[in-house]
Every structure is written in C-alpha cells, then in structure tokens.
Amino acid sequence: MTTNSRVLEHKRVVEISSTRRIVIGIVEILIGLLIYLAFAAKTTAEALTKFVMTPGGIDQGSMADWILPSKITLTVLAVISLVIGIFQLIRGFKKWTNLMVGICALCLIFGFLVWQAAGKQLNLAGMLSSAVLLAVPITLGAFSGILAERSGIINISIEGMMLMASMAAAVVGSVTKNPWLGLLGGILSSILLALILGVLSIKYKVNQTISGTVINIFSAGLTAFISQKFLQHIQGLNNPKMFTRVPLPGLANIPLIGPILFNQNIFVYLMFVILIILQLALFQTRWGLRLRSVGEHPKAADTLGINVIRTRYMGVILSGLVAGIAGAFFTLGSVGRFDEGMTAGKGFIGLAAMIFGNWMPIGAIGAGMLFGFADAIGSKLSLLGSAIPPQFMAMAPYLITMIVLAGFIGKGQAPAAEGEPYEKE
C-alpha cells in the first residue's frame, strides 16, 4: 500500500521550466519596483501609518496598535521583493518558488495597505477577521471541489448547490427556529443536487460540465422562483436564527490570532475541522487512497477490486455535503436572510481556489484565504476614502484568479481520469 501511494505521489512533482523561472523572476522584480515607484515615492517622509490590531467590538486578546513610518516600511518591502526577484532570475528557488511568489504577493498587499493608510488609521485586525469570514464559503467550496474531483468527477455545480443550500437553510432555520436544523436542511438539499449530478454523470455518462450546468441553472431558477413566490411575502419563512460568535476558551485570548481565528462563528471552526479531516483522510488512510486511485486510474483501481462507481458516488455526495455547509454559511453565518443569487459566484471562485491549491486541502485553504483577503481589502478601502474606485478593488479577486491560473500552477496536475465517465468492460 505504501508503494502504491508513492507511485501516485510521484506524478505530482512540480517542475519549473527555465522560462517560468525567468517570468516569475521578472514579475517579482516588477512588484518590487511597483512598491517603490508607485507607493514609496509618493509618500512623504514623515507620514505614519497606524494599524489598529484589535477588531472592533471584541475585548479578548487585544493588542497594541502598530504605528509604522510609511516611507521606510515601503522601501523595506520593495527591497525584499527586488532581492527575491533577482535571486529567482539568476538561480531560481526550485521547490520554494511558489512560497517566494507568495511572500512577494504579501509584500505587495501589505505595501498597498501601508500606502493607502499613510497618515490615517486602518483596522488591520478587523480586516483580517472579516477576510477569514469571507474565505469560508470559498474554502469550503474548494474542499467540495476536491472531494468530487479526486474521485474523478468535475463538479462545476458547487455554485448551484451552495445557492440551494443557502435557501433551504434559511427556510428550515426560520421554521424550526434552530440554526442547527437549518444547517442540516441546507446540507440535505445540497446532497440531493449532488445525487442528481452523480446520476447524470456516473449513470447516464452525461458530460460532467454540462450536468453541472444543468444544476446551476436549475437551482438559480428554483431559488428565485420560491423566493418571489413565498419568501418575499411571508416573513416567517426567511428570518432564520443565526449562528453567533463563539469565543474558544483560552485560545480566544491570544493577542491578534485569538480574535481573528478563535472568536468567530461555528462555520470558521468547521472549515478548520474539515481541513484537518480531509487532509488526513485523503493522504493517510486507505479510504483516501482508494478515492484518489479512482480519480487517477479507475481501470487499475477496478482491477484491484475497488468499486469505482460506488466510490465516485461517495465522492460526489460528500462534495454536496461540504457545499451545503458553505451555502448555509451565507444565510446562517453571514447575512441572516436569503436573497436571490446571494452566492455571487463564490462557488466558482472556490473552484479556482481548488485549482490554485493544486487539489490539496491545505493549498485550497491558503488560496481561499487569499481570495477572502482580497475581498476584505475591497470593502475596507472604500470606507477609507481611497481614490481607487471600489469596483476596481472588487475586481481584484477575479484578476488574481486569472493570473494565478495562467502563471503559477503549471499544467496537468488535475486528477488524471477526471471528467471521463467510467465504463466497465
């Protein structure tokens, strides 16, 4: 079994071609130049940036404010990026390449914030805290994608499942006045859609992208229909009790990290729990090995006595389960009511996070956090009175997704048998 697992891992070696090395190096140098020329050069020498390090309305785990000299900080960030870029261009970081790209991206984002908040104050902790919350549906969407795709089924209907679950959670939560039952209702509705996806793509061998589209159109139509026919007239159906913040004892008192990670609602904790379970189950258990083998080489798996069809159904249903939690987040963990089209493409961004994270749970959560952070910057900066139109800030996550897909993930790391219906001979 260990040898099998090693063979499967073997295909996933990240190769970095010399063109990629050079392109990435140039991009990193450009980031450095951008930080220096666009941000640092335009800041006065005496300007101070004040970051508030405790989210508003929370008294546990508070931390003193950070007061940074804007120009010096920006220059340091620019130098870090330039050094990384030059080294990348000459020698290359090999397997640390993506990490270094990440550090440069962080320099860029942090530099941008320092520049925008020069001479003002910005609640950085509040921004991070809302970034974690915004990352929840994206990350869970990515987990949902991983579960289906590792078993060989492309699931582009995560968006539709989330939308349906958000409505079902709102209705069940309102009627029963119990958020836990609401969550359950959301999960069940999403699993139902996942079953349809499974039957269409496994039993009827419909092209998986098309069966996913069927579900997306169906749930957009049905949720809008029910919302207009019932939810908008009957208040009692769209007024669920929400999950509230639950500070974790002890952990919530850690400065900075406590308020951001351990003083959130149940969905944030669920996200971390699922991360750990998924990461362990996929790569440390027989179950995970089987799931992956069905996604990589179903014929071989079948020969070894693994039931391909059943394993794929399981992958799809679990994918629906996680998408259901992500959907319930919108109504029970964030907004408190159902609105038409409220998932706003988060399911698709989740798919992008899955690809960015290289079909690994740990990578997916990193990507999800990045997207969540980009979202949070957009909403906070418009409050700060930035000169950049808020619409352009709102484009950032989408642009980042495209750049990431184009440049940094390389090709062919998806499960090999993905998208192909399995035909037993």
Add this chain to the structure above:
Amino acid sequence: MSEEKKDLGQEILKEINQDHPKTEHTKKPFLGKAAIPLLAIVTGLIIGALMIAVTSQTVYAAFGDSIGKGFVTAFTEIGTAYKALFTGAIGDPIRMIDAVKLGDAKEIRQAFNPFLESLVQSTPYIFAGLAVALGFRSGLFNIGVEGQLFIGAACATFVGYSITGLPAWIHMPLAFLAGALGGALWGFVPGFLKAKTGGHEVINTIMMNWIAFRLTEWLLSGPMTRPESGGMPISPIIQKTAEIPQFFPSPIRFHLGFFIALAVAYLIWWLLFKTTWGLNLRTVGTNPRAARYAGLSTTKSIILAMSLSGALAGMAGAVQILAVNRSMALGLSSGYGFDSIALALIGNTHPVGVVLASILFGTLRNGATRMMVVSSIPIDIVDVVQAIILMFVAAPAIIRSIYHLRKPKQEEQQIFLSGWGGQS
C-alpha cells in the same frame, strides 16, 4: 512542415470527418433527430405544470375540501397559467382571426404583436446561443457570454451616443461592430490564456464575467453616465443614427436585428460546415490529437474560436441596446449567459437548431411575462423548465426510458470538453 504533407493531413481529416454512412443518414426521418428535443420540451412543460400546481395555495385549499375538487382546481390553475403563457407568447387566436377578417392594418399588428414580441425576445438568444455553440464545436466551453454581452453592449452604447453627425448607414453598423469587437476582446483573453498557458476557459470566462460586471458598473456610474441621471448607473441615449430600425410604430418593437441574427446564423453555418477553416476548427474540437497529427495549430484555432464566440455574444448585447433599449443600464441581461448554454445544447450545437431553440425560449420567456401578470407565477419558472429540458437533452436515455423509445444504433457524441488539465 511541407505543403504536401499538410495537404495529405487535410485529406485524411476530410475523410475522417465525413458523415460516412451517407445512405443511412438520408434515410433517417427528420423526426428521428428532433424526437429527443421535442419530447424533452414536452416533458419540461409537464414538470413546469406540476410545479405550478404544487406551489399554488388555492390548490391546497381545494384539496382540503375534497380530492376531486382539488384536482379540478389544480387543472384549472394550470390551464389558466398555460393559456396566459400561450396568448402572451403567440397572441389570442380568436382576436387574430377577427383582425385578419376585418382587414384593419392597425388591429392586425396589435393582434400579432405578442408573436412579434417573442421574436424580439429571441433575437439576443440567437446570437448568444450561437456564441456558445461555436465554442462547443471547437471543444471550448464559453460560460463567459454574459460578460462578453455586457462589454459588447457597453462598446455599442459608447459608439452609439458619443459619435455625432454620421449618416445612419455608417453609424448603425459601426456601433454594432463596436459591440462585436468588445465581445471579441472579452473572448480573446480567455482564449489566449487557454492556448498559451493552459488556464481553463471555464474558470477564466467566469472571472471575466465578474470583471465585466464591475467594469460596466464603474463605466455607467462614472465615465459613461448620463449627465442628468443624478448618479444612477445609466448611459446617455444613443443617437437616432445609431438605432437599428423597428418596422412598426410603437409599442411594437419588432426590428431589423432579428433578420441580422438569422443572417449571422447562416454565416456561422457556412463558416463551420463549408470552409476549411471550419473543418479545422471542428477537428480541433472533436479530436485535438488528430488535429495536431495533421499539423493543425490548436493554439490559433482556440484563440480564433474564443474571439469569434465572444464577438457573437457582443452582438447580442449590441443588438439589445441599438434596437430595443436605446441606452444601457445595469439590468441589461436577464441571465442570457446561462440560458445560451441550454440553447446551444438543445439546438445540438448546430446553427439551425440554435435558431429554433432560441425562438422557442424567446417565446416561452415572452409568454411567461404575461403568465406572471395573470397567475402571479414568477418568471423564473422558465429557468427551471429550461434546466429540466437541458437535462433531458443531455441525457437522452432518461427520455427514452420514459417514452419507451428504442436506442439508436450509433449514439452521436457532439461535444467534447476537456478537464482542467487542458490537454487530452
């Protein structure tokens, strides 16, 4: 690669791509090909009827009285709704016949207006459906029609209102082409990324959609806003010279754009099936490995196909602005992007099929507006019905088992889409 070798490859491809058992093909009756879509539509409408009955409170009240009364009420509810759907979509037959008998031109126009309005609603669908179909033919899934449509509309609007003093025969085509060009640009980007970096077009086109929404939001509330709008995101009204003409006086909106759509559909059919370029494109779409073997450039083909697909979507936006709306607001599209996917598939990714499917859905949507007024059934029921029809078309085995149809000897597979890895 030498000329000769390439020619040989082309020959082989032509051989492979021919609908080889020609005799069998001609024997097949028209209904054989259309049976699945037709039955899918009928089944979809039946399920829609069930939905109307199940979500109606009056029906539940009647069932409370007695079961017989319940069924009667359910059927009358469905009857009223579908009658409204029909008269809203086609017109009231009695009024139409009376009008023709009377011979009054104005009355005839008004009696037939619902039908003409259905064609108006179908027009953007034809363009958008063709956009997706063209993508499918070349192995690409363009979910970005919505965004391409928005950018196309914005470009057409800009050319439409900002340029003055041009004669109509230059200005109108210019604005329309600007729309096509804007859409083409929005399709080119994901096409280029797919061909050069392998970034999957499904994700990239969706991302481009959201960028397009934000961009138009900014344009309409900033640089392109109507001065007297007071901050509302709406553009100025286009010049008279940029308008695509409507044939009849208001309120009848039937316009030249419908015929432009038919002409474009013919053009796409000709491109796909009568030119070498179309053959190459279809080969790349159905069998990329064979295409590479024959020395075709998949890169060029992918970029061209996505740009052209985007251009068609841009035309959908342009025609809506220039012929109907005459200015751009944010609520321009009612989900053309996803609808067009359904249209392309129901039309079997063939231009003729797409035109027919578009007219069907334009008609349904137009009728559903009236149904909403009469029976207060939300228009979104059309989406649900559409999804169900699409499901049946995609999985013909379900329809066959419902209606006990025999399985055809050879299943035709029209659409080949790759996984995220990009290469197959």
